[in-house]
Amino acid sequence: MEYETPLFFHVMQYADRADRDVIDMVSGNPDWEPPQALRDGLREYADLEPDQFQYPPSEGLLELREEIAARRGVDAEQVVITNGAGEANYLAMARALERDRGDEIILTDPVYPYYPGKTTMLGGTQRFVAADDEGRLDPADVREAASEETAAIxxxxxxxxxxxxxxxxxxxxxxxxAEEYDAILVSDEVYDHFDLSGEFSSALEFDSDHRIVTNAYSKSMAITGVRVGYAIFPPHLVENAKSRHMLVNVATTRPGQYAVLEALRETDPDYYEENRDLLRKRVATFTDALDAAGAEYTTPKGSFYVMARFDGYPGTLENVKRLIDEAGVAGMPGEAFGDSRTEWLRFALVTPRVEEAAERLAAYFD
Incomplete structure (x- = not known):
């Protein structure tokens, strides 16, 4: 079986080779500071005894698992510390398929491209349910798509x-x-700290053996390179997930887990609110420029992405390359996210140059 390299990497490589200055709005790499306690934790870790540089428990440091469990209202034995949300989603989808309750995984359209990629890698079959123009999902559409072949949503x-x-x-x-069809709801909540609407609801609010929640500190603490995430499994699904995690990764970075634990304990809620405020300002700045350019766009209620459609400029990889060469702005082609957004482009608002990028786009499409 051959796997496609995600388009993210093609776009980033092309932008890196450009002959001009390019503002990177491709990937969700936060440009703001991580919590001070995280930096302090990493410095502190450097002076620990040699045994602290060896393998940690495969399922994660007990203290970190207990801290997460206390915050999420679950038992620590249900928590597996993973290499970011990427591995957490992989483990969750694998467990859903391993139950032999069908091989179909219901995904949304538009979709984060790694989900269909993982589905293929795990031998599953993709089935897509369209979201509305604002990205909202109608559960009635999911129910209509669900069947006895549905392993996961x-x-x-x-x-x-x-x-x-x-x-x-x-x-x-x-x-x-998920309960009705004996499927597993995999709820990826990695952007939960970037709810700008106050409407976010976690799947953990509903007691069920049919849901797995995944998350990570990559976005909330601005540490995408540290690779500390987690998955919360129903008790009857967790042991095999731990075994797969051990076989694939052995364990997750010990210094990273230690530093994340310090940051969880010591970081004031103001840290997260300040970052949300920063994003609200960037959304306003960017969408104002899109208005000036006559573009149609989505106004995010959470996360830090804006999708935009410029008349006569579909969201192809070729057009993204043109935008890099001619406007100096790198975004993602809408075609990377599914059939419903092929006319759109996606921009990540995680650069201090959002206003400059907006001005370049407005001038280019004027």
């Missing part, structure tokens, strides 16, 4: 790429559909 709220936030009633219905 994978959702992401706050959403990448649309910025949609699924309210409580949507998540409740998705859990109910």
């Amino acid at each position: 994978v959702v992401n709220s706050p959403n990448n790429p649309t910025g949609a936030v699924y309210p409580e009633e949507t998540i409740r219905e998705l859990v109910a559909i």
